[in-house]
Amino acid sequence: MLPENTTAIVARNETWTGEAATEPHEAGWAREAVIFVRALKQPTGPQPKARVEISPDGMHWLAEGSEFDMPTGKDAIACARVSNFGNWLRVAADFPGGSHSTVLVTIHLKA
């Protein structure tokens, strides 16, 4: 049987401001994940780094170590590749005051 492989849309047309994060995504079956963040509109203000976070329970989170610059133009894309992440994944970013970005966040998982 071919290994499982799926695309999950975890944030669509959400405007991120302040302390932002995607909903927890459970994917313990997957060996690897590629996470894309696309700016659906022209971002406003300085854009922070985003970080991949992992969790033992989907409720308590810490940085996994992967970071990337949030996209700075409309339709620009940023990505992170992670493995050995356990069961839970999310993407988080802390926006400085006045900054925001409307994002599409997709997680591409492979067994």
Place this chain on the structure above:
Amino acid sequence: MTDTPTARELAEAMRLAMLRADPKLSRFDPLPRIISHDDFSRGHCGWSQLVGNYEDDLDTMLPGYAQHTSAMLSTLGHWDAGSHGGYDSSYALKIATRPKTGAQNVAIKRLTFRKRCPIRFEAYFTFKPEATELKLSETDVRSVGFLFDLQGGDSDGDAERVMPHLRFLNALDGEHVQKWQFKRETTTFKPIGATDKTLSHYHLAPDGWEDVPHGAQRLCYNEIPTKINWTYLRFDFDLASMQALSFQCNDRVFDMSGFDSIRIPAMKNLWCMLNFAFFAEADTNKRAFLYVDSVCVSGDF
């Protein structure tokens, strides 16, 4: 003298014997043809995110749909006891709301049918809120349920779009209600975008739910937020008459004589549609989780 069984009786006896000897199917009672059997140990099995309609700009999507996210394959991992696992595999489909009162999420499987015949929808499910508190939390999930989205064939004279909905209203505004409800109303159809090509309506709006007669039922919830038990449901529906035939949850069979579906005029591009969806709804600012271990859809054709 014994009667000689007919070929049809022999075939049915053989079908039942094979079903009952198959550990994966023996806990279901499928009609003669299995349309799909999803146990989520083979992936998402075609259960995808219900995305709302839009045109030109995602801002045109109705808010009820904009909140949806993708369903997950879950081992029901809990902070205190580890992975609960499914009925007989490690995985179940997980439909999770956002942590907001009234938040909903929906997973959908989209097929078409080849005959307007009786169909049977069976599933093993359970629900819990996110275990963010060391409390029973039995009133934190507002509802879990399922719906079909159906439309007759393009050559049928009586074609309409028919959407049977059933939900288990677990709690409402903190009251532990525990009853089954159905729905005949949707919201007004709203044009999406600048052309008349795309319309949208929010059929899971909170208004218009009606009680299934004698539909109160206390399910097995268990004693802390991280213990779950799987619950059986079966819904029989006739695609020919577009009427519900029967509904069962565990040991209770409910009277469907007063049941009806949301009925709207046929749409120009949904012929023979056969969609199935599960949904969850939160009653507090805590995520509500609907887990589906397995689903068997069958038909009499």
